[in-house]
Amino acid sequence: GAVVSQHPSWVICKSGTSVKIECRSLDFQATTMFWYRQFPKQSLMLMATSNEGSKATYEQGVEKDKFLINHASLTLSTLTVTSAHPEDSSFYICSANRDRGRNEQYFGPGTRLTVT
Amino acid sequence: GENVEQHPSTLSVQEGDSAVIKCTYSDSASNYFPWYKQELGKGPQLIIDIRSNVGEKKDQRIAVTLNKTAKHFSLHITETQPEDSAVYFCAASIGTSYDKVIFGPGTSLSVIP
Numbered sequence: 108g109a110v111v112s113q114h115p116s117w118v119i120c121k122s123g124t125s126v127k128i129e130c131r132s133l134d135f136q137a138t139t140m141f142w143y144r145q146f147p148k149q150s151l152m153l154m155a156t157s158n159e160g161s162k163a164t165y166e167q168g169v170e171k172d173k174f175l176i177n178h179a180s181l182t183l184s185t186l187t188v189t190s191a192h193p194e195d196s197s198f199y200i201c202s203a204n205r206d207r208g209r210n211e212q213y214f215g216p217g218t219r220l221t222v223t
Numbered sequence: 224g225e226n227v228e229q230h231p232s233t234l235s236v237q238e239g240d241s242a243v244i245k246c247t248y249s250d251s252a253s254n255y256f257p258w259y260k261q262e263l264g265k266g267p268q269l270i271i272d273i274r275s276n277v278g279e280k281k282d283q284r285i286a287v288t289l290n291k292t293a294k295h296f297s298l299h300i301t302e303t304q305p306e307d308s309a310v311y312f313c314a315a316s317i318g319t320s321y322d323k324v325i326f327g328p329g330t331s332l333s334v335i336p
Contacts, residue, residue, distance in 0.1 A: 113266075141323065150312060150326045151267065200266050202324075210255050210316045212324055214266040 110134050111203050113215035120191055120222055127187045128218045130201030136181035137203035141212065142174075145198040157184045191222040225250040227315050229327030236303050237335050244330045246313035247295045253315040256289060256296050257324065261310045270311075271298070303334045 110133040120126050130140055138159050143151040155176050156164045163176035175187040184203075188195055198219055202212040226249040236242050248256075254275035259267035273280045273287045273296065280287050284303075289296040300307055313327040 111266075150328045153323050153325070156323060210322055210324065211257070211269065211272065213269065214259070217264070217266045219264070 109205050109213040111201065111213050111215040113199075113201055113218050115218060116216060117219040118221070120220070122192055122222055123190055125187055125189045126191055126220060127185055128199055128201075128220075130184045130186070130203070130215055132182045132203040132205070132213075135203075135205045137184075137205060138181060139204040140178060140184040141202045141204075142176060142184070142186050143200045143202070145200060145217075151200060154186075188220065191220070193222045196220055196222045225253055225315055225317075225325040227313060227325050227327040229313050229330055231330060232328065233331045233333075235333045235335060238303060238305060240303055242298075242300045242303050242307070242332055242334075244298045244311055244313065244332075245295060246297070246315075246327050247293075248315040248325075249294065250315070250317070251291075251294065252317050255316040255324075256287070257314050257316070258285075258287060258298050259312045259314065259326075261312065261329075263309075267312060300332075303332075305334050305336050308332055308334045 112131045114129045140157045142154045145151045154169045157176050157178040159178045165171045178184040198217050200217040202214045229246045257272035260270045261267045271285050271287050273289050284301045286299040310329045310331050312329045314324045316324040
């Protein structure tokens with residue numbers, strides 16, 4: 108159990124366009140999901156915490172108008188990178204918390220975004 | 224906020240030897256300490272975790288120890304195999320479902336056959 112999927116696994120887009128990434132918990136309900144980005148040979152940096160039915164909480168320095176997060180159901184959160192630029196190229200990873208009160212996060216396989 | 228440091232950044236061991244990765248954290252309120260293994264191009268995989276009411280936890284070849292007084296915790300891998308080669312991240316969290324997990328910078332482990 109505790110499987111998290113992401114779609115797409117990789118995407119290439121042109122500068123100025125928007126890209127949506129989906130994160131789904133396949134066999135459990137997740138009231139909280141998290142979005143991270145990871146640059147090559149670096150650690151995971153938390154971008155935002157997404158709670159079902161409420162607004163996401165963004166980390167300092169992350170532009171909420173650029174990285175739109177929607178958590179419309181207990182099994183789906185989406186991250187939309189708006190007006191993407193080459194510097195937004197990165198590996199985006201989501202995670203989901205399965206058990207309320209126990210912060211065990213299960214990670215998706217990641218989405219490789221390349222902006223040309 | 225929480226800050227997690229991790230050493231070494233790279234580690235090479237011969238197959239069959241042990242590998243040890245050490246982490247320190249800054250927030251004394253942290254009480255959940257997971258370890259993740261990340262292979263190239265994939266998401267992190269939880270391999271073991273420990274909570275602050277426990278000093279040591281073992282799962283086959285993997286063990287984690289926690290010293291709350293010193294605010295450090297370690298990952299021990301025994302009888303290493305080539306498939307253990309990956310990047311390992313330690314992390315710390317206050318440990319509710321709404322609290323974030325803060326990652327260390329990672330250790331790239333290479334197991335030489």
